[in-house]
Amino acid sequence: MPDDISSPTGLKYQRILLKISGEALMGPAEYGIDTTTCLRLAEEIAGARAATGAEICLVIGGGNIFRGLSGAASGMERSQADSMGMLATIMNALAMQSALETIGVQTRVQSGIRMDEICEPFIRRRAIRHMEKGRVVIFAAGTGNPYFTTDTGAALRAAEMHCHAMFKGTQVDGVYSADPKNNPDAQRYDRLTYQDVLARDLRVMDASAVSLMRDTNIPIVVFSLHKKGALQDVLTGKGPSTVISDT
Secondary structure (H helix, E strand, O other), X not given: OOOOOOOOOOOOOOEEEEEEOHHHHOXXXXXXXXXXXXXXXXXXXXXXXXXXXXXEEEEEOOOOOOOHHHHHHOOOOHHHHHHHHHHHXXXXXXXXXXHHHHOOOOEEEEEOOOOXXXXXXXXXXXXXXXXXXXXXXXXXXXXXXXXOOHHHHHHHHHHHOOOOEEEEEEOOOOEEOOOOOOOOOOOEEOEEOHHHHHHOOOOOOOHHHHHHHHHHOOOEEEEEOOOOOHHHHHHOOOOOOEEEOOO
């Protein structure tokens, strides 16, 4: 049995990968990492684990520190820029590990780029064993290769970990036909198929990530992380979300 986690009862998704953007760690700042915001997110994850018994792994983007695409657009060589972006995700992963362990949640960071002095290399079986023991695993450095986004890295890790769903925490409570902050008439969807997302160019995540989730038949659950208890609510089927799947 996992350490300090109750057995899951009636959970639809017992093992999930939670994907959040690097910008989610900024809080009120314009860039960087806000420790208070990290702690709030850590408490969300800890609360959901304790209440449901779900096994949780994470992927955090790096856009609060550096974006590879932006660097490439400004004239930097794309592989170099993407490598810098991968290093930014490692910084975010270590910050979130610190926040989780501050509140007593055992956490491991596994990196797609070997950095043995500060975190583990990505080893699939070891990561699964960590989750079975009740630890949160944070996957950093994406796939370890340039030209792949953290969305695609998250989709890959979700498939490798045999996750029952990928949860994407965003600024809004689901997928809309347009940005609801700019368009009050935007339509919110409760359910979509993978093809709906691709054909309508809804930009939930990049097309390669959506296609991989379709190929592995892993649902994508889009919800807002801003409401306290939102992750637990969505895990137990109570909170608002958009589910993307073919079933």
